[in-house]
Amino acid sequence: MVEMSGNSAADLLLRRLGMSTITSRMRALALNHSEINDNGAFTSPGDVAHLLASVARGEAVNVAASQRMLDLLGAQQHNDRLPAPLPLNVRVAHKTGELPGLRHDAGIVFAPSGKYVLVAMVDDAPSESEARAAIVDISRSVYAALEQGAIPEYMGLAPRLAQQVFRMPDAQGRLPLLGDPRTETAALPQQVQAVADLAEPMRARPELIEDLLALQHAAATAGTPFWVRSGFRQPEDAEATHAVPTEWILPCPIEQPARVADRPVSASEVATAQARQVWLGTALAVSDAEAGAPTTPDDSATPVGSWLLGHAAEYGFVPALPESAVGRAVGREPWTLRWVGRDMAARLRPVDSREYAERAMAELRRAEIELDALNPTSARPPAWGLADSCWAIATTSTRGCPSRWYFLGLPLS
Secondary structure: OHHHOOOHHHHHHHHHHOHHHHHHHHHHOOOOOOEEEOOEEEOOHHHHHHHHHHHHOOOOOOHHHHHHHHHHHHOOOOOOOOOOOOOOOOEEEEEEEEEOOEEEEEEEEEEOOEEEEEEEEEEOOOOHHHHHHHHHHHHHHHHHHHHOOOOOOEOOEOHHHHHHHOOOOOOOOOEEOOOOHHHHOEEOOOOOOEOOOOOOOOEEOHHHHHHHHHHHHHHHHOOOOOEEEEOOOOOEHHHHHHEEOOOOOOOOOEEOOEOOOOOOOOHHHHHHOOOOHHHHOOEEEEEOOOOOOOOOOOHHHOHHHHHHHHHHHHHOEEEEOOOOHHHHHHOOEEEEEEEOOHHHHHHHOOOOOOOHHHHHHHHHHHHHHHHHHHOOOOOOOOOOOHHHOOOOOOOOOOOOOOOOEEEOOEEOO
16 A cells, blocks of 8 residues: 555554554554654654664564565555656665645655755645645755756656656547546636635636736736636546556556445446546636636637637647537637647647647647656556456446445446
């Protein structure tokens, strides 16, 4: 469970050995600020760093055991914190931790000039995404100071961020999901102009917010203001077969999809479902009307839509790739912007031509290949066929599921 930041192994160990035995062992290891008692489990950055340093030196139990620990830590699948700002070929053996309002990451960074231990624990942050941002900033600063140089970027973005931003459906039409949406997305701030009467706060990747505010300001200055209608959302049951697991152990467990209703998902719903760019946290539905829906389905037929087609790329936004019938007809998804960063957006211009979608897909695919080449050993989910897909299938429902895991559509208890 180290690889997926789960607690199952720790819970089993606690049941078998008991709190006092585990605490005594931690004391023997000189982890003097770590304890498990009736009030919870406690530790400190210093204790965690001490333990990781012993693993890095091969002194945790013995060399073979330490190497096994490094292998487990190196297979961590939540890489949105310490590894996030680092070059793709820099290995980070680490363990994340998360609870509401709390985000941690502790690891061994195998930098070019030598390995180092870094532990970042953030509590009482205004939000999980801000806690993550603090850890990312710490990791970036430490690496830059120790390596004495700028961290390489890919098209103006940190390479791991670029991998997520440029994601495209795989050969089976599936999109990868965010590993920890509450950490990797943030509520849009009040400065963002949103349509009236939203049912709940909208979320998006925090990296796009500065560009979004600048774009809205420029649009308003030009006399063509626009409003954001919706942002990130997770897949629903019927869409689940079009999502690539973000966490996996063979054969294939995955986080529970959003529940639509306490009913089975029909075969027709599954047949018409598809991967959605809104899962990435970088796609925003927009409107030329503050009240809600756009005044016309054709964005190019309005002053606001025409202005966005001509200028949004200057701020890192391009039309989303077509998903609807209307979108496929015009070669882009109307009234939907996708943030790809300013460098990639400049490469994708012009965005109002019939060839836009084909050209954009080719450029994003090329970026995926180039980023993969920077780290050929990176872990990837197994390429199962849709027949073997996880989550919901036509006859399953989330009703009554006691677990957050699904396996071939069946809940695991």
